[in-house]
Amino acid sequence: MPENTDTPDTIAGPAESAALASELFAPGVGAQAGPPTTPASDTGTAGAGPGSHSHGGPTPTGSPAERFSSADPDDFAVVTGREEQWRFTPMKRVRPLLEGAGSDARLELTTDLPDGVELTTVGADDPLLAGLPEPVDRLAALTRVNAGGATVVRIPAEAQLDRPVTLSLRGTGSADVVWGQTVVEVGRHAAATIVLDHSGEAKYSGGVVVLVGDGAHVELVSVQEWAPGTAHGGQYDAVVGRDATFRQAVVTLGGDLVRLVSNVHYTGPGGTAELSGVYFADETQHQEHRLWVDHSTPNCTSNVVYKGALQGEQAHTVWVGDVRIRPAATGTETYELNRNLVLTDGARADSVPNLEIETGEIVSAGHASATGRFDDEQLFYLCSRGIDAETARRLVVRGFFADVVQKIAVPELADRLMGTIEQRLGALPGLEEQDVEVESELQPA
Amino acid sequence: MSETTGSVLEIRDLHVTVGEGDETKEILRGVDLTIRSGETHAIMGPNGSGKSTLAYSIAGHPKYTITGGTVTLDGEDVLAMTVDERARAGLFLAMQYPVEVPGVSVSNFLRTAATAVTGTAPKLRTWVKDVRTEMEALEMDAAFAERNVNEGFSGGEKKRHEILQMGLLKPKMAILDETDSGLDVDALRVVSEGVNRAKANSSVGVLLITHYTRILRYIEPDFVHVFVAGRVVEEGGKELADKLEAEGYASYLKADADAAAAIA
Ligand SMILES: Nc1ncnc2c1ncn2[C@@H]1O[C@H](COP(=O)(O)OP(=O)(O)O)[C@@H](O)[C@H]1O
Ligand SMILES: [Mg+2]
DSSP: OOOSEEOOEEEOSSOOOOOOOOOOOOTTSSTTOOOTTSOOOSOTTOOSOSOOOOOSOSOOOSSOSSOOOOSOGGGSOOOOSOSTTTTTSOHHHHHHHHTOOOOOOOOEEEEEOOTTOEEEEEETTOHHHHTSOOOSSHHHHHHHHHHTEEEEEEEOTTOBOSSOEEEEEEEEEEEEEEEEEEEEEEOTTOEEEEEEEEEEEEEEEEEEEEEEOTTOEEEEEEEEEEOTTOEEEEEEEEEEOTTOEEEEEEEEOOSSEEEEEEEEEEOSTTOEEEEEEEEEEOTTOEEEEEEEEEEOSTTOEEEEEEEEEEOSTTOEEEEEEEEEEOTTOTTOEEEEEEEEEEOSTTOEEEEEEEEEEOOSOOSEEEEEEEEEEOOHHHHHHHHTTTOOHHHHHHHHHHHHHHHHHTTSSOHHHHHHHHHHHHHHHTTOOOOOOOOOOOOOOOOOO | OOOOSSOEEEEEEEEEEESOGGGOEEEEEEEEEEEETTOEEEEEOOTTSSHHHHHHHHHTOTTEEEEEEEEEETTEEGGGSOHHHHHHHTEEEEOSSOOOEEEEEHHHHHHHHHHHHHSSOOOHHHHHHHHHHHHHHTTOOGGGGGSEETTTOOHHHHHHHHHHHHHHHOOSEEEEESTTTTOOHHHHHHHHHHHHHHHHHSOOEEEEEESSSGGGGTSOOSEEEEEETTEEEEEESTHHHHHHHHHTTHHHHHHHHHHHHHHO
16 A cells, blocks of 8 residues: 555575674673573674675665663763664653653553462562663663662463453653563463553653563563653563564554664574554654564564554654574574555654675565555545545555554454544544655665 | 436546646547446447546546536536545446555445445345355355455456446446456356346446457447547447457547548
8 A cells, every 4th residue: 555665675595795894792682681591592602794685775774783782871872863773763752751860750550460470579689680681772771770670570481371461551640750660571381461551641761571481472562552741762672582482562552752662582493573563643743663683593583564654744653673683593584564654744754674684594584664645546446436535544544554453462452452543543634635755764784 | 326217427528638737648538428327338449548537537536637528427517526426426437457455355345335325334134145145146255255355356356346346336327447358258257247237137327348349248238439549439339349340440540540630
């Protein structure tokens, strides 16, 4: 359906050779990032790769080949908005988070914990925290420090939960920044779905780490149905054990600013990560989703599908999908897709896929990014069957989102989210010709 | 819906252009046609003569600009209606190239369309039965209902799907734009039977646009219009189709070129 830019791009086999600057392997990513239940495997030896894949001309990648990470906020320069990581983010909206002081403010937590699930808190000095993947930007580092410990959800090995673990997190409108750190630890061969359901109004910066034990099946659903006035930043990390499956669904509908950085690390061969996302930005909303999938061990799979719709003046969405296949990650299979549907004038979708391949011995790697407006031919076809333009739009946008939303493992939640989306569609303007400002960047490494 | 007898679609001196500014190109140059309920009119013409332009203009595709003439259905000004209003007034266009609509299932689409055209949601039980019966008659697998509209359909499947809609939406006037093109003999028979069923079950008037005569062996036209360079250049009964079969469009094209030269 999107037409303006459509760049399916699939590659497999030997990577073309291009010199790669010598790299520093960031501490805390990969080698030291194993869940406590999983001995860290030797993935930190990537060193300088043999080459990076290049298939889109000499465009600079925009994303550094190696990412710096640190638990110390002062290791990151004060954010100006010119940094690659921050260049899309409206500084005015994110500054309250970046400059926020430590506080006692909390989100109101309501939980639904199936039998066998343990919910505890640990202090800042708990060894669990030291073993987590490190923050990759200043806000995430501030969050790690200011959260002063973590809320820990433990799901024992072999557990088969009869229903999802739900943490409902409601903002109370506090002017202070709420800092949070959540760790979900899933033992080996357990199967669990965890829902983080965000609502209310808050200035919130929350880190989330999911440690997926060997052979476990975990689905994390993060819903952002924030009220207006909300700014939400967060770094999400999944550490995927050997032969484990991690699925993540991020659904961002509310808030003035939502900026989520999702990272995936594999600690053993055979891991699978499926990252899906849905976002819907109205007038002046900024929704930013950044992904970083770090293939560092053999025979792992990643599949990314993010879909967004935008309507109204200054609705802005950003999707940055970085996938890296390190030399050791032979047998990798990866695909990432981002589609944006720009419904009205004055909205802007940025889409930046980025794929770096440092070994030729992979199964497949590809990405596609498409940003376009509501397709006139589809509209004509539906209308020519008597369906009015409003209903036609609703049908198409609903369908656009439904295939992602309906894959969420919690049907009641999927229904609720589709309901919200439908409600939002009710606010569509009429069908006059509309110009769209669309900027899409495609920067294969 | 259309248990009306005595509908009439009148096209008078229709002029249509495509493109804008310097790119503007006149495609239809004064088309006159009158189609009454129960009648089947074949429009035959070479590629590029403007047949699809005529079909789309009647349906209201935004790409085409009407620069002159009128189109009325039972006296109502069709050109003043939006695309969906035209369909609700009883017009139907089976497209030459049906559009894929990802994310919208055939069953959802059909029911939404039927609701729009009839003004009330069809009763679920009879509706499901109607759809199934019609799909079986068109030799469409039941699984089609759950697929997305036209997505990944073969050419033949798309055409069956168009005729399925014609059967279910029961228009007063159906324009079939090259429904026969790209079909093998079996599919052509199945699709033609679908059109004939709709004709038998209602008083639908049919404007059958085609490049070839072979579909006319299955769907018998009452009138044949030869369409060249944006207008009707000859009209007759079905014997005219036999003449075209034997002689092709060459003589018409030559006459048109001569006329154009005479004007220049
Ligand atoms: N958007 C357009 N811009 C310019 N020319 C067009 C456009 N659409 C159609 N045409 C031209 O209009 C003429 C008639 O096309 P069409 O109605 O599709 O013919 P037919 O259906 O008889 O093959 C052709 O010469 C075609 O190239
Ligand atoms: Mg045509």
